[in-house]
Amino acid sequence: MKTSNGVASSLLLRLDSRSSTPLHEQLFEGLRARILSGALAPGLRIPSSRQLATELDVARSTVLQALDALIAEGYLVARAGSCTRVAPELPLLAADVPRSGTRSPSTRLRASRGPRLADAARALKSTSSGAPRLGAAPRAFRPGVPALDLFPTARWARTVSRVHARASMGLFDGGDPSGHAPLREAIASHVSASRGVRCVPEQVFITAGTQQAFDEVLRLALNPGDSVWIEDPGYPGSHRAVLAAGGRPVPIPVDGEGLDVSAGLARAPRARVALVAPSHQYPLGVTLSLSRRMALLQWAERTRAWILEDDYDSEFRHRGRPLTALQGLDEAGCVVYVGTFSKSMFPGLRLGFLVAPPSLVDVFCAARAAAPSPASTLEQAALAAFLADGHFARHLRRMRAAYRERGEALLDALRADCSGVLVPRPCDTGMQLRASLAAPLSDLRVRDEAARRGVEVAALSDYFLGRRRESGLVFGFGGVRPDALREGTRILARALEAARRR
Missing domain, CATH: 3.40.640.10 (Type I PLP-dependent aspartate aminotransferase-like (Major domain))
Incomplete structure (x- = not known):
């Protein structure tokens, strides 16, 4: 860690030689943050590049590179034959940058409400994100995934x-x-x-x-x-x-x-x-x-x-x-x-x-x-x-038979492992089925308990916009082989039991 007790210290500048961020970038961000926070007032004289280089124990070229970038962006002004100063008419945006010397895009954002959103955009922000995605398919029981295998x-x-x-x-x-x-x-x-x-x-x-x-x-x-x-x-x-x-x-x-x-x-x-x-x-x-x-x-x-x-x-x-x-x-x-x-x-x-x-x-x-x-x-x-x-026609015929087999395998597995808690509804089309929760359980809680165990199942509550009239789960079976479906229902049974105890 390179620090200083002189002029650089008075500017609250700290450079870390162990950081992956180049030293000239650290110096640029440090001075920029101090200027935008108001700590370095408009018109203030900046120490010479030689002074800063000596006190920070870096090459003068490192300091010059940072100062040139600040001058190019308008934070500093330099006049021939005179010293370098903070720009005299720079608007102060106190929350614009972090106090540290990093340049993370997420941390550079101002802590403000941001631009005004349209009503539709605000409504989009409030829509449910549904079941958490736990990794790449195939995975029991992600809805909407075909039999990629x-x-x-x-x-x-x-x-x-x-x-x-x-x-x-x-x-x-x-x-x-x-x-x-x-x-x-x-x-x-x-x-x-x-x-x-x-x-x-x-x-x-x-x-x-x-x-x-x-x-x-x-x-x-x-x-x-x-x-x-x-x-x-x-x-x-x-x-x-x-x-x-x-x-x-x-x-x-x-x-x-x-x-x-x-x-x-x-x-x-x-x-x-x-x-x-x-x-x-x-x-x-x-x-x-x-x-x-x-x-x-x-x-x-x-x-x-x-x-x-x-x-x-x-x-x-x-x-x-x-x-x-x-x-x-x-x-x-x-x-x-x-x-x-x-x-x-x-x-x-x-x-x-x-x-x-x-x-x-x-x-x-x-x-x-x-x-x-x-x-x-x-x-x-x-x-x-x-x-x-x-x-394509041959592929569709094959998939109809496969989805019938996988749908029946899931029904059998749910009846064997989750009987008394889930009431599955047989399906005659597609790649998913739903099951009602017989016990007074929150489907959102069950969804989250299953996710903790690596099983991805959707809560029926997530699909309602008006009054929720039913609590249940939505299972995708298209992309999962029958043996993996059975393993998934065994894990789900443990998740259901954990949700009942909470």
Whole structure:
């Protein structure tokens, strides 16, 4: 440690030769902090570089480097033939820098409230962050993670390599803002056959995932303050997307038949958008009944509202054919259908799509005109080839069988290890299930106890915006092998017991 009892000491300067921060940086920060705190008054004479170098026991070049930087940034002024002084008209910002000589960006921030936030930003800050993420997948029981261990990695790699090797200049140029034409064609063909979606390729727009699709639709549909029906409990990303677009989220209860349309009509009859997952609601896993589907479509047609259909994982119906999409029943052109490949392929593939009603195609084209391609054109071309070659359809068939096996394994394990405390609800679609807490336990407490033991499970309470009507847990099983699921339920049983004792 280099210190001084002379002029440098009077300036409260301390340099640490053992620090990883260079000495000239330490001196720069030390003088800067003293100037901004007001300890070195405007116009005060600074000792000569020779004096400082002698007393601090450093090379004069070190001192000159620090002084030159302070002069360049306006903290000091130097006149030819005269001494160096603190800038005479420097505004004092007492809390601007720390008293120490470090340059940590986080500690240099002022202890103030910062710039004023918009109402939507303040609301976003208050949204629940949900279950803590405990590390990389696969992990019991993180929701939303597909079976990465079963993905045909080698086949995908060969497809990508072939597309890259044969890529034309058009693929390197950025591509069509609406998306790669062969991929739009492949998606239109796929969703028409598998989901009952009625569309042509011109209605398909490629997105960088579900959230970008939500953002794009809501920004075209909403004026500031417009009401949006969102499911309660529901996917937190829906709530965030509405807030980010300046809308007012209106939580609408979900029961065994899905979104309660009559409650929506009572709470916000003139809402501009209804954001729903009719085929497999998250997190409850229910399906919107036919009577409510028709009521929702009639409301949208009557009020000229938009329906944003989130079809995130209904490809994975464990038995029988996937349910027909709500969009397939829409005669008035009110439904925008949104799909993603993050769940059906792998999360790192940030590719999704939306299907716009015919009357809105021109609007979406205009919105995209000045925008870059939403995702890598080479990745889009690879995915188009993967679909066209039949690999995607084969992968989906394999995943349906795997998720049925893993879902049943989780149900058996929960009944064996957590009976009497948890009541699991069987699921027939997707990669997660929920379980109600039979005992009077806080699901948030159980979630945290499980996290302490390395198990990641979501609390149902985190998905409610309005009054919490049920306490329970949400389990993801898609990315976890059956043996690991059983080990996870044994750990969870210990977490449940610990939560009961607290």
